[in-house]
Amino acid sequence: MYDRIMYRNNHSGAVLRCTCVKPCVHTDNCFVPTSEIIAVEETELNKKQRSIGKWQKMAKPHAFTVYYVKKARNHRWRCRDVTFWCADEILCNQWIQALKELLEMQTCRPKQLLVYINPYGGKRQGKRIYEQKVAPLFSLASISTDVVVTEHANHAKDNLFEVNINKYDGVVCVGGDGMFSEVMHGLIGRMQKDSGIDQNNPKAPLVQCNIRIGIIPAGSTDCVCYSTVGISDPVTSALHIIIGDCQPLDVSSVHQNNTFLKYAVSLLGYGFYGDVLKDSEKKRWMGPMRYDYSGFKTFLSHHYYEGTISFQPAKHTLGSPRDKDSCRTGCYICKESERQLAEQRKKCGFKHEEDEEEWKVIKGKFLAINVVNMCCACPRSPKGLSPAAHLADGSADLILVRKCSRFDFLRYLVRHTNKDDQFDFSFVDVYRVKSFQFTSKLSEDNESSVTDIGKKHFGQFCRDHPACCCNIANSTWNCDGETLDSSAIEVRVHCQLMKLFARGIEENCKDEAAYSHSSVEQLL
Numbered sequence: 001m002y003d004r005i006m007y008r009n010n011h012s013g014a015v016l017r018c019t020c021v022k023p024c025v026h027t028d029n030c031f032v033p034t035s036e037i038i039a040v041e042e043t044e045l046n047k048k049q050r051s052i053g054k055w056q057k058m059a060k061p062h063a064f065t066v067y068y069v070k071k072a073r074n075h076r077w078r079c080r081d082v083t084f085w086c087a088d089e090i091l092c093n094q095w096i097q098a099l100k101e102l103l104e105m106q107t108c109r110p111k112q113l114l115v116y117i118n119p120y121g122g123k124r125q126g127k128r129i130y131e132q133k134v135a136p137l138f139s140l141a142s143i144s145t146d147v148v149v150t151e152h153a154n155h156a157k158d159n160l161f162e163v164n165i166n167k168y169d170g171v172v173c174v175g176g177d178g179m180f181s182e183v184m185h186g187l188i189g190r191m192q193k194d195s196g197i198d199q200n201n202p203k204a205p206l207v208q209c210n211i212r213i214g215i216i217p218a219g220s221t222d223c224v225c226y227s228t229v230g231i232s233d234p235v236t237s238a239l240h241i242i243i244g245d246c247q248p249l250d251v252s253s254v255h256q257n258n259t260f261l262k263y264a265v266s267l268l269g270y271g272f273y274g275d276v277l278k279d280s281e282k283k284r285w286m287g288p289m290r291y292d293y294s295g296f297k298t299f300l301s302h303h304y305y306e307g308t309i310s311f312q313p314a315k316h317t318l319g320s321p322r323d324k325d326s327c328r329t330g331c332y333i334c335k336e337s338e339r340q341l342a343e344q345r346k347k348c349g350f351k352h353e354e355d356e357e358e359w360k361v362i363k364g365k366f367l368a369i370n371v372v373n374m375c376c377a378c379p380r381s382p383k384g385l386s387p388a389a390h391l392a393d394g395s396a397d398l399i400l401v402r403k404c405s406r407f408d409f410l411r412y413l414v415r416h417t418n419k420d421d422q423f424d425f426s427f428v429d430v431y432r433v434k435s436f437q438f439t440s441k442l443s444e445d446n447e448s449s450v451t452d453i454g455k456k457h458f459g460q461f462c463r464d465h466p467a468c469c470c471n472i473a474n475s476t477w478n479c480d481g482e483t484l485d486s487s488a489i490e491v492r493v494h495c496q497l498m499k500l501f502a503r504g505i506e507e508n509c510k511d512e513a514a515y516s517h518s519s520v521e522q523l524l
């Protein structure tokens, strides 16, 4: 007598059914889609194992272990295993062979990865996290890796211009948003160089980057990881990489006067978030706490900035920033943008169609100007700066926080941490845009009166509070956690320019539980 193991196909993929009893790991039925099997291995049985329970009656029991993804609460994934025992060696081997063949058919899974580790990101745990939590899982899944521990900033980016990139099925970065940004710049830059595209031309049709990036979160904010997976957890991210998930991502290009400055995927922030970042850079030694310290300090300083914003509304997308529904796995709004993109490519190849669509212009005094390509959720703000923004719809949300009282600004900030609508304020406006430009009043003034030496050398003084003499020099742009030197910028969103090993945030766990229950019932 031995446990039954059954295998059958249903429309949602192959499922492995185990009605195991002691000494198996499971006591209940368990259904595992093949897409969520991590590895299958023959199990070496030791003497002790052989001598327990009913297996002692078997002359020579055989066993194999299936490692699979177990979905826990709050989008956390874990690797679990279940062992199948049987008396017949041939049957056991047939099972191992059949399951391995099924895994071979999962062609989206990476076999060879290039890994960059930033040993100084976040709490400086990158190397330990990779070695202890991620490398053993990659090795279990038979993924080969070339690992580079970075020695200086831009090491990963520069290296990506030199390596034989075609050798790899993906690039993994261990670190925070800054490290991800470096790897993204390396990959997109390499792609354009190889295709002869000039990144300095703001209208150049950029070539899509098909090599996926995996993010093992080990930074201070980990906003890109959190917003594309739903949690900032190294094991969960490693499992998304192993099973070969794919999530396209919009990327914004930032230019000034026909000079390429940067790409951005999460936040481009002027005013509050630019000032927080600038101050926090001097406090790197504080680790992730630096953002709380500088955030509080910047909040107290309450600076506003004057300038002119121009933008082209994103008319092609189906959503709006005030939607109640958020971007989730398999999002139909992102799929529609993907369809439009494919159609556009068919129509005009890589030629660029001159965009004649209207520009809107807004002048004013702002505490914060934020352009976000994704919701920008992170542990500090689980719903993010723009909860309904989409990962891959070819648009960004432009959030304008006008000059208001300190108390009102605090109310606005607090709403990022609770369920209330942060756009429901008279001093906050939000638009969905496909391109955007900004010029600060200061640079406009300086341009129109370059001879005004006093202004140039001593900056301007606050006209609203002459007594406090607070300097109203320009703020800086926070571009995915890095400061930009120029305040005047031009931004364009490139729909689905790159891909991640992720699947977007899945519907909440309650729904998942209901789904898995019904699929179990269906099978029974």
Ligand SMILES: Nc1ncnc2c1ncn2[C@@H]1O[C@H](COP(=O)(O)OP(=O)(O)OP(=O)(O)O)[C@@H](O)[C@H]1O
Residues within 6 Å of the ligand: 117, 118, 119, 120, 121, 122, 123, 149, 150, 151, 152, 153, 154, 155, 174, 175, 176, 177, 178, 179, 180, 182, 218, 219, 220, 221, 222, 223, 481
């Ligand atoms: N070996 C290194 N020494 C110094 N700096 C490095 C090294 N490797 C990478 N960097 C740089 O460190 C910067 C910050 O790294 P990272 O994003 O990993 O951490 P973080 O800033 O703490 O997190 P977050 O970006 O999520 O706030 C990156 O911009 C990257 O260019």
Ligand SMILES: CCCCCCCCCCCCC/C=C/[C@@H](O)[C@H](CO)NC(=O)CCCCC
Residues within 6 Å of the ligand: 176, 177, 178, 220, 221, 222, 223, 266, 267, 273, 276, 277, 291, 292, 295, 376, 378, 380, 381, 385, 413, 414, 416, 417, 478, 479, 480, 481, 482
């Ligand atoms: C009284 C309570 C008020 C609390 C308000 C909390 C609001 C938090 C919103 C956080 C938004 C993060 C957006 C992501 C930006 C990243 O690209 C960037 C790089 O990692 N991080 C920062 O700039 C770091 C930015 C950190 C800001 C604090």
Ligand SMILES: [Ca+2]
Residues within 6 Å of the ligand: 250, 372, 373, 374, 389, 390, 391, 392, 393, 394, 395, 396
């Ligand atoms: Ca978007």
